Amino acid sequence: MSRHSDHDFAKVRADFPVLTREVKPGVPLVYLDSAATSQKPTAVIEAMNNYYRLSNANIHRGVHTLAEEATALYEGARARIAQFINAPSHREIIYTRNTTEAINLVAYSWGRATINAGDVIVITEMEHHSNIVPWHMLVAEKGARLAVIPVTDDGELDLADFDEILRQSPKIVCVTHMSNVLGTITPIPEIVAKSHAAGALVLVDGAQSVPHLSVDVQALGADFLAFSAHKMCGPTGVGVLWGREDLLESMPPFLGGGDMIKRVTLTDFRVNELPHKFEAGTPAIAEAIGLGAAVDYLSSIGMGAVSQHEREIIGYALERLEEVPGVKVYGPRAERKGGVAAFTLDGVHPHDVAQILDSRGIAVRAGHHCAMPLHDRFGLAATARASFYLYNTQSEVDRLIEGLYEVKKVFA
Amino acid sequence: MDDMYRENILDHYKNPRNFGKLEPADISYEDDNPLCGDRIRIDIRLDENARVKEVAFSGKGCAISQASASMLTEEILGKSLDEVKQIDKKHILEMLGIELGPTRLKCALLALKVLKAGAYGIKDADN
Numbered sequence: 001m002s003r004h005s006d007h008d009f010a011k012v013r014a015d016f017p018v019l020t021r022e023v024k025p026g027v028p029l030v031y032l033d034s035a036a037t038s039q040k041p042t043a044v045i046e047a048m049n050n051y052y053r054l055s056n057a058n059i060h061r062g063v064h065t066l067a068e069e070a071t072a073l074y075e076g077a078r079a080r081i082a083q084f085i086n087a088p089s090h091r092e093i094i095y096t097r098n099t100t101e102a103i104n105l106v107a108y109s110w111g112r113a114t115i116n117a118g119d120v121i122v123i124t125e126m127e128h129h130s131n132i133v134p135w136h137m138l139v140a141e142k143g144a145r146l147a148v149i150p151v152t153d154d155g156e157l158d159l160a161d162f163d164e165i166l167r168q169s170p171k172i173v174c175v176t177h178m179s180n181v182l183g184t185i186t187p188i189p190e191i192v193a194k195s196h197a198a199g200a201l202v203l204v205d206g207a208q209s210v211p212h213l214s215v216d217v218q219a220l221g222a223d224f225l226a227f228s229a230h231k232m233c234g235p236t237g238v239g240v241l242w243g244r245e246d247l248l249e250s251m252p253p254f255l256g257g258g259d260m261i262k263r264v265t266l267t268d269f270r271v272n273e274l275p276h277k278f279e280a281g282t283p284a285i286a287e288a289i290g291l292g293a294a295v296d297y298l299s300s301i302g303m304g305a306v307s308q309h310e311r312e313i314i315g316y317a318l319e320r321l322e323e324v325p326g327v328k329v330y331g332p333r334a335e336r337k338g339g340v341a342a343f344t345l346d347g348v349h350p351h352d353v354a355q356i357l358d359s360r361g362i363a364v365r366a367g368h369h370c371a372m373p374l375h376d377r378f379g380l381a382a383t384a385r386a387s388f389y390l391y392n393t394q395s396e397v398d399r400l401i402e403g404l405y406e407v408k409k410v411f412a
Numbered sequence: 413m414d415d416m417y418r419e420n421i422l423d424h425y426k427n428p429r430n431f432g433k434l435e436p437a438d439i440s441y442e443d444d445n446p447l448c449g450d451r452i453r454i455d456i457r458l459d460e461n462a463r464v465k466e467v468a469f470s471g472k473g474c475a476i477s478q479a480s481a482s483m484l485t486e487e488i489l490g491k492s493l494d495e496v497k498q499i500d501k502k503h504i505l506e507m508l509g510i511e512l513g514p515t516r517l518k519c520a521l522l523a524l525k526v527l528k529a530g531a532y533g534i535k536d537a538d539n
Contacts, residue, residue: 349474351448351519355416367448381449381472410417411426411475
């Protein structure tokens with residue numbers, strides 16, 4: 001059972017202080033909610049701590065030592081984030097608050113400048129609300145129209161009618177790279193090739209993929225990629241919009257204020273260059289530095305190894321979940337998805353499943369996971385979701401399964 | 413065993429009292445908890461003195477929301493509408509006899525929210 005990679009990943013747990021805590025006396029934490037937010041390694045906590053203890057100052061404007069240190073840390077993180085996703089230039093890395101804000105930035109800036117009445121915007125049935133609602137708002141404002149790529153019974157994108165949708169000449173195709181419910185990994189390069197051939201841009205929601213897969217924006221070929229720090233070992237409060245430089249150059253600014261300008265008069269302003277053009281106001285400096293540390297941490301382990309580890313865990317988890325009578329898991333087979341298992345247990349509401357698991361120290365999510373249309377697709381109000389990351393182990397899967405038998409006993 | 417899943421809660425969840433619909437009814441109201449998708453409808457028939465003569469609830473949800481609705485229907489039988497309007501959060505928690513965190517409190521209070529909206533004659537959001 002004990003492979004080389006298992007041994008390495010056993011050591012990973014020691015990097016995450018919270019994993020040593022007990023939920024209540026004698027009940028250790030089994031954290032299976034990383035799709036909601038990941039835990040943070042010491043390296044990230046220390047990077048932010050050190051910034052506040054040693055170098056705290058506002059960036060870009062000061063000439064004093066601390067201001068220059070803070071600017072170097074903030075911009076250094078940007079450069080390493082660019083490397084992490086193989087972006088051609090750090091100017092293409094826009095700090096946002098999170099994935100949601102990154103998508104909204106595109107919808108407000110690019111969308112309001114580009115979309116006219118009757119235009120078509122494509123989304124999919126498996127999107128998180130953050131990649132649906134900004135488009136609803138844009139469509140309503142402009143009198144445009146949404147077209148939707150459906151989901152198959154197996155939880156994959158149903159691309160059978162995609163060519164048909166593309167014949168409507170959509171302006172943009174907005175698609176998740178990995179479903180936060182089903183774990184489905186979508187065929188982005190194929191979607192990009194077809195969309196580009198039809199003249200549509202592609203925005204990829206990478207909130208779940210960037211933390212768990214090796215993501216190379218040049219290999220994906222997409223035009224925009226949005227992701228959040230807090231799901232990839234970094235802090236809350238900072239995320240990234242990556243966009244193709246020529247597109248970002250052509251887009252009007254999003255929020256107006258300090259730092260996004262070159263010059264302001266009482267009658268006009270001139271926009272700053274990329275990436276600052278889209279970063280109005282004092283940003284989340286410590287958090288950006290924390291994201292830089294998270295990227296360093298993940299890179300030191302290697303995203304290939306992270307994915308491989310999660311693939312082993314999810315394979316084992318699906319195998320074990322299927323042993324439990326009354327459990328139904330949604331989504332594709334292990335080899336076609338990331339480390340996410342959304343499931344239901346006959347006769348027990350997902351909230352009750354999660355509550356009883358919590359009493360045994362096991363943290364899973366219950367609800368619609370901000371993907372109501374996807375739950376509607378499967379005729380469900382809610383699911384329970386166990387999601388895994390680099391610090392999870394097979395023995396934690398065993399604890400989940402024991403917990404589910406306990407749930408069945410309570411509701412027998 | 414988790415304290416929240418006491419025998420009386422599970423009993424009301426598995427064998428809900430007054431489950432179903434009354435058509436026609438004097439008061440019908442339905443609402444959901446957007447957080448978890450739990451949905452509850454309550455139908456009430458009043459007697460000539462405006463007391464609850466018959467009551468039924470329907471919907472689906474977690475053990476806490478369903479047990480709370482089931483217990484509440486037993487609680488209000490024979491009560492006047494004014495008495496129904498007096499029922500509050502404290503009352504529901506005493507009825508359930510368990511301690512709840514802020515998230516599950518919403519589940520426990522869903523039936524009360526539906527009942528009160530109905531009793532005060534608020535128009536059903538879906539109609």
